[in-house]
Amino acid sequence: MTKIISFESSADETSVAIVEDGHVVLSNSVATQINSHQRFGGIVPEVASRHHIEWITRVLNDALKTADVKPNELDAVAVTYGPGLVGSLLVGLMGAKTFALAHNLPVIPVNHLAGHIAAANFNQSVQYPALALMVSGGHTELVLMRKENQFEVIGETRDDAAGESFDKVGRLLNLPYPAGKTIDEMAHRGQATIKFPTAMAHEDNYDFSFSGLKSAVINYVHHADQKGEQINQNDLATSFQNAVVDALIGRTKRALENFSVKSFILAGGVAANSQLREELTILLNDFSETIFIPVPIRYTGDNAAMIGAAGYWNYKQKIFADLDLNTDPGLDF
Ligand code: KG4
Ligand code: ZN
Helix, strand or coil, rough: CEEEEECCCCCCCCEEEEEEECCEEEEEEEEEEEHHHHHHCCCHHHHHHHHHHHHHHHHHHHHHHCCCCCCCCCEEEEEECCCCCCHHHHHHHHHHHHEHHHECCCCCEHHHHHHHHHHHHHHCCCCCCCCEEEECCEEEEEECCCCCCCCCCEECCCCCCHHHHHHHHHCCCCCCCCHHHHHHHHHHCCCCCCCCCCCCCCCCCCECCCHHHHHHHHHHHHHHHCCCCCCCHHHHHHHHHHHHHHHHHHHHHHHHHCCCCCEEEEECHHHHCHHHHHHHHHHHCCCCCCCCECCCHHHHCCCCCCHHHHHHHHHHHCCCCCCCCCCCCCCCC
């Protein structure tokens, strides 16, 4: 049995976890700083770094205590080295390297995006080839995995990420940051009364674009303001969410038709979206050879357990880093 301790601090969550064999979560301690950033409507990098420093040792102690694991029972230390905010990443990286040095453990470098995808293994074992829809606050990508730990981006957003569009529309409606979950809930109470465009629906590729939709929502709200009309925020949420989900479903369908895969993974913060999960479940009924593996909702947002899962893939391939490992804020696959 391989026990990996993992560190994640790329954005506004400080997290340490202990995961066994890449899929059994022994502990997953997460400290979120959302409250500190809400009044600014987004993450303030300087504030985020300070919080990580304040929290990292507490979260580390909590993860060890909850799992009831001693450092000498561990096999390796996995850590997110990118993508993310440089000052935030550095705190987790220094924490992980210090822990590794103190306990003579190897360091495993982990890509945050691979972590989001690896969290599918907390649902059930992924069969390959697999296709993953990775939708988060910073990324929107369709990723083909011909085998475990191999990533080929076949489509991505040309402008805003899906989560970013939820957050920007939330800001326009004065909703607390991040707005994805709130808009998801509002959408249940509204009607799809407004027709927003679904970008690139007819284009011959797997790419996404959400900035046109965002502009259409902004125009709608400003137009209503000018005329002194009251908008129904729930109807707006339903109509906006429909457009985002339509775009994600359309591109996914096209990819599933052209690549025959054994598993389809839904990962990243936006994977918590109820309408997206429902509509993908329905879509996957038409692809009987492919099992749908959404990441369990508790692991869709940023957490260190997912870094432990991806870290295990690297561990098996003996992908280790030296202690001079640096952050890579712009890392992609
Ligand atoms: O993966 P994540 O936790 O952080 C990044 O790596 O970006 O994703 C955060 C994003 C935010 O934009 C948030 O609004 C969105 O995920 N999100 C949702 C939902 N829950 C979180 N978007 C739509 N529906 C949700 N239920
Ligand atoms: Zn993330």
